[in-house]
Amino acid sequence: MLEIKNLHARSEDTEILKGINLRVQTGEVHAIMGPNGSGKSTLAHVLAGREDYEVTAGEILFNGKDLLELSIEERAAEGLFMAYQYPVEIPGVSNKYFLKAAINSIRKHHGQPLIKTSEFLELLKANLAKLGMDKSMMERSVNEGFSGGEKKRNEILQMAMLRPRLAVLDETDSGLDIDALKIVAEGVNALRSPDRGMIVVTHYQRLLDYIVPDFVHVLAGGKIVRSGDRTLAHELEAQGYAFLETEPASV
Amino acid sequence: MIVTELTPFAEQFERLSQDPAHFPDWVQSLRQSGRDRFHQVGFPTTKWEDWRFTPVTAIAQGRFGSGPENSATSEITEWVAQASLADMACRLVFVNGRLQPGLSQLDSLPAGLTVGGLADDLEADGEIATGVLGRQANIEHSPFTALNAALFRDGAAIRLADGVEIEAPLHLIFVTSGGGDAVCSQARNVVRIGRESRLKLVETHVGAPGEAYLTNSVTEIELGEAAQLDHHKLQSDSIAGYHIATTYVSQAASSRYRNHYFAFGGALSRNEIHCYHAGEQVETVLHGLYLVSGSQLADCRTRIDHAMPNCVSHEVYKGILDDRARGVFNGKILVYPDAQKTDAKQSNQALLLSDDAVIDTKPELEIYADDVRCTHGATVGELDPKGLFYLRSRGIPESLARKMLIFAFANDVVQGLRVESLKRHLESVLLADHGLPSV
Numbered sequence: 121m122l123e124i125k126n127l128h129a130r131s132e133d134t135e136i137l138k139g140i141n142l143r144v145q146t147g148e149v150h151a152i153m154g155p156n157g158s159g160k161s162t163l164a165h166v167l168a169g170r171e172d173y174e175v176t177a178g179e180i181l182f183n184g185k186d187l188l189e190l191s192i193e194e195r196a197a198e199g200l201f202m203a204y205q206y207p208v209e210i211p212g213v214s215n216k217y218f219l220k221a222a223i224n225s226i227r228k229h230h231g232q233p234l235i236k237t238s239e240f241l242e243l244l245k246a247n248l249a250k251l252g253m254d255k256s257m258m259e260r261s262v263n264e265g266f267s268g269g270e271k272k273r274n275e276i277l278q279m280a281m282l283r284p285r286l287a288v289l290d291e292t293d294s295g296l297d298i299d300a301l302k303i304v305a306e307g308v309n310a311l312r313s314p315d316r317g318m319i320v321v322t323h324y325q326r327l328l329d330y331i332v333p334d335f336v337h338v339l340a341g342g343k344i345v346r347s348g349d350r351t352l353a354h355e356l357e358a359q360g361y362a363f364l365e366t367e368p369a370s371v
Numbered sequence: 372m373i374v375t376e377l378t379p380f381a382e383q384f385e386r387l388s389q390d391p392a393h394f395p396d397w398v399q400s401l402r403q404s405g406r407d408r409f410h411q412v413g414f415p416t417t418k419w420e421d422w423r424f425t426p427v428t429a430i431a432q433g434r435f436g437s438g439p440e441n442s443a444t445s446e447i448t449e450w451v452a453q454a455s456l457a458d459m460a461c462r463l464v465f466v467n468g469r470l471q472p473g474l475s476q477l478d479s480l481p482a483g484l485t486v487g488g489l490a491d492d493l494e495a496d497g498e499i500a501t502g503v504l505g506r507q508a509n510i511e512h513s514p515f516t517a518l519n520a521a522l523f524r525d526g527a528a529i530r531l532a533d534g535v536e537i538e539a540p541l542h543l544i545f546v547t548s549g550g551g552d553a554v555c556s557q558a559r560n561v562v563r564i565g566r567e568s569r570l571k572l573v574e575t576h577v578g579a580p581g582e583a584y585l586t587n588s589v590t591e592i593e594l595g596e597a598a599q600l601d602h603h604k605l606q607s608d609s610i611a612g613y614h615i616a617t618t619y620v621s622q623a624a625s626s627r628y629r630n631h632y633f634a635f636g637g638a639l640s641r642n643e644i645h646c647y648h649a650g651e652q653v654e655t656v657l658h659g660l661y662l663v664s665g666s667q668l669a670d671c672r673t674r675i676d677h678a679m680p681n682c683v684s685h686e687v688y689k690g691i692l693d694d695r696a697r698g699v700f701n702g703k704i705l706v707y708p709d710a711q712k713t714d715a716k717q718s719n720q721a722l723l724l725s726d727d728a729v730i731d732t733k734p735e736l737e738i739y740a741d742d743v744r745c746t747h748g749a750t751v752g753e754l755d756p757k758g759l760f761y762l763r764s765r766g767i768p769e770s771l772a773r774k775m776l777i778f779a780f781a782n783d784v785v786q787g788l789r790v791e792s793l794k795r796h797l798e799s800v801l802l803a804d805h806g807l808p809s810v
Contacts, residue, residue, distance in 0.1 A: 168764050196766035208761040212779025212786070221775070222765035229766065261779075278765060 121146050121317050122286055127178035129166050136162045138342035139178070144286065147314040151328055151353060152321045154339035155361040160321045161205060163339070164290040167319075168202040169195050183285065196222075197229035199285030203275040203292050210262040215274070218262050219244065219281055226282065247280045251307050269300035276307040286317045293327035305330030325357040379434045380409070383522050386437075393494050401505045405520025408510045415514055424699045424731045425641055425670045430613050435555035435585045437524075438467035438548075443474060446579070447546055454546075454575045454607075456792040460539035461486060466546045468556035468588075469525040474544075483535035483568070485528075489559055492528040499528040500561050507591050507619035507647070515615045519589040523559035526588070529572075533565035533595065540571035540603075540790050547586050547612065548579035555585040566595040566623075573793055574604040576614065576636075583611040583638070590618040594626040596650065601629045603793055607800075608636035610665070617643040624650025624679075631788060633797060634661040634669050641670040648710075651681045659688040660784040663696035670699040677710040677743075684714075689784055690721040691777060692728035703735040706743055713743040721751045722780055754780075778802075 127140040136159045144150050154160050166173050167180070169192035180187040187195060210218070224234045248255055251273050263271050272292055279287055289308065293301055308331050312318065320331055328336070328350065336353045338346040340361070346352065384406050388399070414431040415422040443466070451464050451474050460481055464474035470488035480486060485499065492499045510517040527543050547556040564570055578584055586608060594600055608614045614637040620628050634640050646655045661669040675684045690698045700719045721730040734747040754776045762772035778801060785797045 170760060191769075192760065192763040193766050193768050193772075196764055202764060204761070208755075208757050210758050210761070210776070210779055212782040213775050218762070218765070218775075221767050221771065222762075225768060225771065226766040282765065 121183050123181040125179050125181075127163075127166070127180065128176045129162060129173045130176055131162070131173050135176070136173070136342055137166065140339075140342075140344060142337065142344065144317045144319060146285070146317050148335065149312065149318040149320060149331065149333045151333035151336045152319060152339055153323065153325070153336060153353065153356060156323065158339045159342045160323075160339050161290055164202055164288045164319070164321050167195075167200060167288055168192065193225065194229070196282075196284075197226045201279050201282055201284030201287045203272075203279060203287065203289045205291035205294055207263045207271040207275055209264045209266075211264045213262050214259055215262050216244070216258040219258075219278065222278070222282060243281060247277055250280070250310065251277055252303055253277060268295035269297070272296060272300065272304050273307070276304055280307065280311060283311075284316070286319070287311065288319045288321065290321045291323065292320070293322055293324060301327065302330060325353045328353045379436055380518065380522060383437050387522065387524065393490060395493060395497060398493055398497075398504070401520050405510050405517045405522075408517035409514055409521055412514050412517070421513075421701075424697070425639065425668065427613075427639070429639070430585055430615075433553055433583065433585060433613070435553045436549070437522075438552065438554035438556070439550060443471055444548075444550070447548060448474065450546055450577050451544055454544050454577050456540075456542060456573060456790075456796060458539055458792050459542040459573070460484070460537060462542045462544065463488075463527050464544045464546065465525065465527070465556070465558055466548070467554055468523065468545075468558040481535070481537050481539075483532035483565075484537060484541070484570075485530045486541065487528050488525050489523075489528045489561060490525040492561075499530045499563060503561050503563060503591055503593055504559070505591075507621055507645070508589050508617065513617065513643075515587050516589055516617055519557050519559060519587050522555075522557045523589070524557070526559035526561070528561050530563045531565050531568045531570050534567050535565065536569040537571070540573045540601075540793075543572065543574045545574070545576045545586065545588070546578060547576075547582075547584045547608070549582060549584055550579075553583060553585075555587060558586075558588040560588065560590040562590065562592040562600070564592075564594045564598040564600050567597045568595065569599040571601040571790060572603065573790060574602070576604075576606045576608050578609040578612050580609055581611055582609050583613070584609065585613045585615070587615045588617075590616070592618065592620045592628070594620065594622045594628055596623045597625040598623070599627045601631075601789060603631045603788070603790065604633065604642070605793070605797070606632070606634045606636055606640055606642065608640070610636060610638065610667070612637050614640040614642075616641070618645070620644070620646045621649050622646065622653045622655065625652040626650070627654040627656070629656040630658070631784075632657075632659040632671070634659070634663070634671070635800065637667065637669070639668045639670075641672070643672040643674070645674045645676070646684070647676040648679045648682045651679045653679065653682040655682075655684040657684070657686040657688075658784055658787060660781055661688075661690045661698060662781065663690070663698065664693035666695050668697045668699070672699075672701045672703075674703040675705070675715065677704065677706045677713045677715060679707075680709060680711045680713070682710065682713055684716070686717040687784070688719045689780060690719075690730060691724065691781060692721060692730060693724040695725070695727045697728070698730040698732075700730070700732040700749075701735065702733075702747070704737070704745060704747075706736075706738040706740050706745065708739040710740045711742045713740060713745065715743070715745040717747040719749045720780075722777065723751065723753065724777070
C-alpha cells in the first residue's frame, strides 16, 4: 500500500532524508527506530504533507497514487493518518465539532453521504469508552489544557474515528507513564487489521513491547541502515544505537 | 481652529443654555467649561500623539444636529426589539441620547437598585449624579469629553445600594437615528455601585443602518469597597456611523471591574476605558474583540492607573481585520511609585485576513515602582500554521480549516462571558460573519 523509493528531503539548507526505501503492505506493522536527529519524525511529517520540508528526490506511492502530488487534506482523505508527537491545541473549536468536520470532510471527498448525528455519537461513545476518556472532553476545545496523556489518547481516538488505511504514529510513547502507555497501545492494537498498515516511529523499544511490530527498521543519518524482525528492537535495547557506528550497515 | 466646525454644536449649546430650568447651576457651569474647552482646542488632528492613527475630519465636517424630539418610530421599536436580550433585570432605552420611557422596561426593579434617566435625576435633586458627574471625566482629557460635557442632555443614572447582589443584568440600549438628518447622540451615564454589591451591565449601541450619525458618550463609574461590576458593551452601530465613547472607572479597595467590549460597527469607532485604582486589592479585567472589514477603523484604548499596591489587572484585546480595515490598540499601564506588588498583564492579538488591513498596536508601560510584575505582548499575524496543518491533516479542506481558526480566535473571547443570553447573541453574530457551517 505504501512504497517509498529513494526519498530525499531537506529543511531549508539541511538535507535530512538521504535516500529512504520502504515498502509497507496492508496488515503489516513497521517500527522505525533511530537516534535523535536521524530523520524519523521528518519522514512522518513528509508523509503527512508538511510544507516545511522539501522533497528533492524520490517518490512515494500510496495505494498506487503519487502521494507527493496530493494536498495535505487529500492525503488524509485517501486514508493516511499521522498521530502527532505534539498534538496542536486549538482553543475555541470543540473536539466534537472537529471530529465530525473531519469525518464528513473525508466522506465528502469520497462522494459518500454525511454521517448521521446519532451514528456519530454512538461511534464516539464506544471509542471514548475503549480509551477510558470522559465524554466531557468532547465539549472542550481541541487539546486545550489536556495533559500529555490526554493529548495522545485524543490522537488515538481520532484514529479510531477516522479509520485510516495507513497510520503513522510519531513518538506516540513520548511523555507517557506506563499506565497511559498501555491504554494507548491497547487502542492502537484494537485498530490492527488485515486491511490497515501502520508505521510506528519511536526512539525507545519500550512501546514495542506493547505494540509488537512485524518489521523493525533503524534509521540513522537519513537512511535506513538496518532492517529486521522484532528481535532487532531487543538488540538495540541491549546495545544502544552506538553499535551503528561500529558495525557496517546491512540492509 | 475653523469656526464653522463649531456651528451646529454651538447652536445646540445655545439652546441648552436658554433652557436652564432642568439643570442645577453646578451642571450649567460644567457645561460652560466643556463648551469653553472645546471652543479652545477644537477637534483633535492626527498631529496629536493620541490621535495619530485616527483622523476625525469627517466628524468635524459632519454638522450633526440634536435630532428629533420624539423618536419612537416603528423602525426604532424594531431595532430595540432586535437588540433586546432575554433574562435582563430591566431595560433602559435611549434614542439620540435621551431616555425613552415608552421603550424602556423598568417594572419590578430589584430592591436596592435605582435606575433612571440622568436628566430626571438632575431635575430632582441629583441624588445619584451629585459628586460623581464630572468628577472623573476631566474636560481637558479629550475634546470629545469636553464636547459631551457641553452638550449632554440625558443618559443613564444607576445606583446600587450597599450589600446588594443582582444576578440578572441591567440592559442599556442606545439607538441613534436622525430620520435622514445628521444627528449626534451625546449620552452621559453615571453608575455607582455600593460597598460589597454586585451588578452586571450590558450596553448595546445600534442605529439607523447606513446613516452617518455621531455617538459621543461619556460614562463615569464608581465602585465602592469590594464592589463588583461586569460591564459588557456591544457596539453594533451603523457602518457609516461614528462612535466615540469614553468610560472612566474609579475602584475602591478590593473591588473588581470587568469590561468586555465587542466592536462590530461604525465607519470609525474609538472606545476608551480609564481605570483608576483608589484602594488596594483591586482587580481590573479588560477584554475586547473588534471585527472590522471594508474601510472601517476601530480604535481601542485602555489606561489603567495602578495607583495603589497589591492590585491586579488583566487585559486581552483581539482584533480580526479584513479588506482595508484599520485597527488601533493603545494600552497604557501606569504603575505609581507606591504601587508595589502590582501584577499587570496585557496582550493584544490581531489577525489580518487581507494584505491591505493594518493594525497599529502600542503598549505603553510606565513603571515607577520596583517590585512589580508587568507583562505585555502583541501578536499580529495570520492564522496559526500549525493549527491549519493539524486540521488539514485530518482531512478538513483548507477553506473550512481557516474558517474554524478565525471563529475559534474570536469565540475564545465570547466564551469567557457570564451572561448566557449575551453569549448566545454574540455567537450568532460570529456565526453569521465568520461562522462555522454545520458539519
